[in-house]
Amino acid sequence: MADTPPLLKTITIIGPGLIGSSILRRARQTGTLAQKLIAADCQEAVLHRVTALNIADETTTDLIAAAAQSDLVILCIPTGAIRAVAATILPHMKPGSILSDVASVRSSLGPEIHALLPEGVSYIPAHPMAGTEYSGPDAGFATLFEDRWTLLIPPPGTAPEAIALMEAFWHRCGARTRQMTDQYHDQVCAIVSHLPHLLAFTICNTADRLSADLQTDVLEYAASGFRDFTRIAASDPIMWRDIFLTNKDVLLATFKRFEEDAHRMVKAIQEDDSEAIMQNLQRGRHIRRGLMPEPQN
Amino acid sequence: MADTPPLLKTITIIGPGLIGSSILRRARQTGTLAQKLIAADCQEAVLHRVTALNIADETTTDLIAAAAQSDLVILCIPTGAIRAVAATILPHMKPGSILSDVASVRSSLGPEIHALLPEGVSYIPAHPMAGTEYSGPDAGFATLFEDRWTLLIPPPGTAPEAIALMEAFWHRCGARTRQMTDQYHDQVCAIVSHLPHLLAFTICNTADRLSADLQTDVLEYAASGFRDFTRIAASDPIMWRDIFLTNKDVLLATFKRFEEDAHRMVKAIQEDDSEAIMQNLQRGRHIRRGLMPEPQN
Numbered sequence: 001m002a003d004t005p006p007l008l009k010t011i012t013i014i015g016p017g018l019i020g021s022s023i024l025r026r027a028r029q030t031g032t033l034a035q036k037l038i039a040a041d042c043q044e045a046v047l048h049r050v051t052a053l054n055i056a057d058e059t060t061t062d063l064i065a066a067a068a069q070s071d072l073v074i075l076c077i078p079t080g081a082i083r084a085v086a087a088t089i090l091p092h093m094k095p096g097s098i099l100s101d102v103a104s105v106r107s108s109l110g111p112e113i114h115a116l117l118p119e120g121v122s123y124i125p126a127h128p129m130a131g132t133e134y135s136g137p138d139a140g141f142a143t144l145f146e147d148r149w150t151l152l153i154p155p156p157g158t159a160p161e162a163i164a165l166m167e168a169f170w171h172r173c174g175a176r177t178r179q180m181t182d183q184y185h186d187q188v189c190a191i192v193s194h195l196p197h198l199l200a201f202t203i204c205n206t207a208d209r210l211s212a213d214l215q216t217d218v219l220e221y222a223a224s225g226f227r228d229f230t231r232i233a234a235s236d237p238i239m240w241r242d243i244f245l246t247n248k249d250v251l252l253a254t255f256k257r258f259e260e261d262a263h264r265m266v267k268a269i270q271e272d273d274s275e276a277i278m279q280n281l282q283r284g285r286h287i288r289r290g291l292m293p294e295p296q297n
Numbered sequence: 298m299a300d301t302p303p304l305l306k307t308i309t310i311i312g313p314g315l316i317g318s319s320i321l322r323r324a325r326q327t328g329t330l331a332q333k334l335i336a337a338d339c340q341e342a343v344l345h346r347v348t349a350l351n352i353a354d355e356t357t358t359d360l361i362a363a364a365a366q367s368d369l370v371i372l373c374i375p376t377g378a379i380r381a382v383a384a385t386i387l388p389h390m391k392p393g394s395i396l397s398d399v400a401s402v403r404s405s406l407g408p409e410i411h412a413l414l415p416e417g418v419s420y421i422p423a424h425p426m427a428g429t430e431y432s433g434p435d436a437g438f439a440t441l442f443e444d445r446w447t448l449l450i451p452p453p454g455t456a457p458e459a460i461a462l463m464e465a466f467w468h469r470c471g472a473r474t475r476q477m478t479d480q481y482h483d484q485v486c487a488i489v490s491h492l493p494h495l496l497a498f499t500i501c502n503t504a505d506r507l508s509a510d511l512q513t514d515v516l517e518y519a520a521s522g523f524r525d526f527t528r529i530a531a532s533d534p535i536m537w538r539d540i541f542l543t544n545k546d547v548l549l550a551t552f553k554r555f556e557e558d559a560h561r562m563v564k565a566i567q568e569d570d571s572e573a574i575m576q577n578l579q580r581g582r583h584i585r586r587g588l589m590p591e592p593q594n
Contacts, residue, residue, distance in 0.1 A: 281537055
């Protein structure tokens with residue numbers, strides 16, 4: 001790896017949290033992503049952590065100045081803030097440079113930001129399907145994207161060489177990449193990630209409404225099912241609020257389907273319909289088999 | 298441990314699956330649970346695996362003969378089969394012996410089996426809050442119960458020395474124990490385990506109904522949320538059918554509360570009520586904090 005020249009001269013990570021600081025760590029560790037690493041954030045405290053961790057060559061609260069000198073700017077900020085920050089920095093970006101973000105939802109972001117692009121600047125969002133329930137610069141690690149998918153969602157008409165560069169960038173982060181449209185991306189993510197999070201947050205809510213005694217015991221005896229849910233529900237609330245609001249239509253349609261399926265199961269239980277229950281349970285296992293080899297005979 | 302004499306002379310595990318074979322492995326490995334280990338099952342194939350794994354001194358399909366010579370019989374069979382098997386073996390059990398089961402739901406099992414007890418035989422169900430999504434004799438391991446709770450649910454009037462013996466038994470399995478009533482047990486388990494499983498099975502169902510293309514990609518990109526759900530949904534369907542049917546009333550009441558909470562969240566998303574969404578999300582994190590220390594500052 002030491003012989004591989006860096007892919008880019010200067011990159012700026014705006015919002016060096018879990019994802020952003022993981023990119024910086026990866027860049028630092030391999031030396032193959034960029035010659036110069038800039039971390040930009042509105043919060044001085046975040047930048048102090050980045051400095052203490054020594055994962056950037058420069059830290060700044062001046063987003064425009066950082067963007068102006070970069071070949072690639074990646075917005076690793078809450079989805080709700082992307083449009084405003086993009087509008088602020090885009091007029092100052094160099095011809096031939098790329099703006100990216102790691103948002104978990106596309107909705108109308110693609111066409112909206114595409115409309116703001118100066119001549120010669122490309123917009124190539126890239127959503128890494130990786131994460132933990134932790135957040136902030138200390139939560140990142142260089143192998144976060146290893147063997148995970150990063151979904152590229154370039155607007156129609158994006159320069160193919162810019163897309164190829166972004167693919168190379170994420171491959172060097174350890175990820176596999178695939179291109180898809182905004183709409184398809186949001187459908188996949190609604191079922192793979194957004195609905196599970198909605199349910200996990202909700203079941204924790206339900207537990208929180210229990211009587212104090214019962215709640216204490218629920219926490220005490222949390223078995224695998226509930227414990228997994230609470231882990232999911234420990235994720236950053238601001239990020240998830242933005243995701244839920246941005247992917248509202250697709251998420252609520254997916255929830256509606258889920259609710260219908262839940263009612264089918266509830267009805268089968270209510271009516272002691274053993275066969276219908278088994279059918280529902282078997283279907284769950286069927287999906288799992290698509291994911292993993294059978295554990296045993 | 299080698300100097301600790303075995304707690305009991307002879308124990309029989311009826312149904313040496315994940316839980317039952319884990320008890321046998323533990324007994325084999327430590328030598329402190331019983332002098333003689335009998336594995337009994339209706340299926341020869343299961344007993345052949347037990348023999349091949351060398352985790353019992355004797356295997357038999359004659360449940361009555363095995364029970365008659367045992368100081369402790371543990372039924373590690375589906376909840377729906379417990380009543381019938383208990384009724385079959387109880388008349389042949391020795392005075393001073395203990396019948397137990399590891400059922401995940403109590404419902405009316407306690408009083409029903411209590412009514413069948415011959416003079417001098419105790420019934421002390423013990424539900425270990427441990428498991429994996431795998432099943433069968435090969436799935437067990439000796440440390441399955443290590444640092445996990447085992448909930449003891451002795452019917453009122455059970456001999457205290459028999460309860461103390463069962464506590465000692467499970468402590469030697471590595472577990473912590475606590476006593477509770479049938480009803481309280483079922484309430485705790487409905488939220489801690491049964492509802493999460495119902496939701497996990499259902500979301501896998503929903504995924505299974507997607508268009509073939511989308512379904513392939515959902516499996517391909519399965520992120521943490523969905524992947525955790527499918528793991529839960531891979532659990533033994535017969536066991537879960539029985540649990541859902543046996544704990545029907547409590548489970549459906551718990552589901553109803555969950556659904557109300559889900560609707561509150563859905564409504565907040567629908568109406569772009571950012572503050573209400575945040576309240577729901579924060580509550581989820583609140584519960585999690587009760588479970589685990591904060592990961593970082």
